[in-house]
Amino acid sequence: MENFRLRVFRAVAEELSFRKAAEVLHLSQPAVSQHVHALEEEVGVQLFDRARGAGHGSQISLTEAGRVLLGYANAAAETMVEARRALAMLNHEAAGPLKLGASTTVAQYLLPRILGAFLKQHSQVKLSLVSGNTEQIVEAVAEKKVALGIIEGPAMRRDVKTERMVQDEMVLIASPNHAWVLRKGGAIEVAELTKVPLLLRERGSGSRRVVERALKKMGLPLRSLQVAVELDSTEAIISGVEAELGVGFVSRWALGKVLRLGAVKVVAVKGLEIRRDFSFVWLAGTELTGAAAAFQGFAVGAIDVR
Template sequence: MENFRLRVFRAVAEELSFRKAAEVLHLSQPAVSQHVHALEEEAGVQLFDRARGGGHGSQISLTEAGRVLLGYADRAAETMVEARRALAALNDETVGPLRLGASTTVAQYLLPRILGAFLKQYPQVKLSLVSGNTEQIVEAVTEKKVALGIIEGPAMRREVKTEPMTQDEMVLIVSPNHAWAARKGGEIEQKELAKVPLLLRERGSGSRRVVERALKKVGLPLRSLQVAMELDSTEAIISGVEAELGVGFVSRWAVGKVLRLGTVRVVAVKGLEIRRDFSFVRLAGAEMTGAAAAFQRFAMGAKSAIS
C-alpha cells in the first residue's frame, strides 16, 4: 500500500547504495535510479549527494532535503502498516508483527504448547519473543519493546495492567537421595525448611517474589533460612537439586519430565500451598489490537487444553 517511489527512496536511503537497494527490491539498478530521479523532479530537490562516490554503484549520502523527506517517508510507511492492520481487522484477518515478552518459566514450559497452534491458525503473523525475569518483561512492556507480556509474579509498576491467564503452583523439590524423599507420608514441617540449604531464583524474578511472600506469611522470612544460592533460571534450580546442592521451589509446569525420570522428588510442606497466576501484562490505558489481541484471545481459549 506504500507509494512505490517512496519505498524505493527509503531502500536507497537505508543502503546508501543504488546497487544494494536494487538487490533488496529485486529491481534493476537503472530502474531504481529512474524512480529516485522522478521523485527528485517531483519534489524539486536533490535527495542524494552522488559526488563522492563517482557513480550510482558506489556509496552515496543523503542531502539535507533527503534527510527531511526520509523522516516523513518512514512515518508514512508506518501509517500504511497500521492501515493494513485496521483493514485486516475488518475482515477478522490477523497479520503483521507480534512482539511478545515472557518470563522465563512461561517461555520455557507454557508458551511452546500454545505458539505452534497459534501460528498455524494465523500464518501471516511474524512472531518475535523476548524472555527474561518478570521485572525485565514488565520493563520491556513499559518501554514498548513488546506489545504484550506474560509474567509469573506481581508487576510492581503502575504503568501497566495485568490480567490473569492461568494458574500455577510452586512445589518443593528435593534429590531422590535426600532424607525428605523417603519421609513417610511425603510431608515435612514448615520449620524444617530452615535447616537445609535453599536454592532461590534471582532478585527480580516473579517466582522468587511469590515464594518469598508465601514463606514470610508462615513465619519464615529469608533471614531465617539458609539461602545457599541465587540462580537465574528454573532449570538451574532443578540442576542444583539433582546435584544435591540444596532444595528449591519451582513451578509444577517445570517438573513433569524430571519427575518421570526420577531425578527429583516433590515434597509437601505442611500448611504451605504456593499458588500464583501467570498473567498477561500490557500498558495501562492502551487498547489491545491486531495480532497481540488475537494472541491473547487464542491463549485464553487454549488454557483449558494446557492446564
C-alpha cells in the same frame, strides 16, 4: 503495500549502510544504491551524505532532507500496517507484526504449547518474541517495545494493566537422593527449609517475589534461609537440584518431563501453598487491538482446552 523505494530508503537509514541494508532486504548492494538514487532524483534532494563511506564501506549519514523524509516514511509504513490490520479484521483474521514479551518460565514451558497453533490459524501474523524476568518484560511493555507481555509475578508498576491468563503453583523440588525424599515422614515442616541450601531465582524475577512473599508469611524472611545460589532461569534451578546443590521452588508447568524421568521429586511442605497467576500485561490506558488482541483471546482458549 508500502512504496518499495521508501522501504529501501528506511532500511538504509536504519542500518546507515548500503551493504547491511542489502542483506536485510535480500537485494544486491548495487540494487539498493539504484533505488536510493532514483528516490533522490524523484524528490529532488540528496538524502544521504556518502562522503564518509566513499570507497571504504563505512557508515553513511542522513542529510537534513533525509531526516525529514524518514519521519514521513516511518509514519507511512505504520499507516500501512494499520491498514493491513483493518482489512484483516473485516475477514475476522489477525495480521501484521506481533511483538510479544514473556517471562522466562512462560516463554520456555507454556508458550510453545500455544504459539504453533496460533500461527497456523493466523498465518498473516509476523511474530517476534523477547524473554526476560518479570521486571524486564514489564519495562519492555511500559517502553512500548512489546505490545503484549506475559509475566509470572506482580507487575509492581502503575503504568501497565494486568489480566489473569492462567493459575500456576510453585512447588518445592529436591534430588531423589535427598533425605527429605528418602524418609517416610511425608511432608516436611516449614522450619526445616532454614536448614538446607536453597536455590533461588535472581532479583527481579516474578518467581522469586512470589516465593519470598509466601515464605515470609510463614515466618521465614529471606535472611533466615541459606541461599546457596541465585540462578537466572527455572531450568538452571532444576539442573542445580539434580546436581544436589540444594532444593528449590519452581513452577509445576516446568516439571512434566523431569518428573516422568525421576530426575527430581516434589516435596510437600506443611501449611505452605504457593499459587500465583501468569498474567497478560499491556500499557495502561490502552486497549489491545489486532494481532495482540487475537493472541490474548486464543491463548486463554488454548489453556482452557488443555
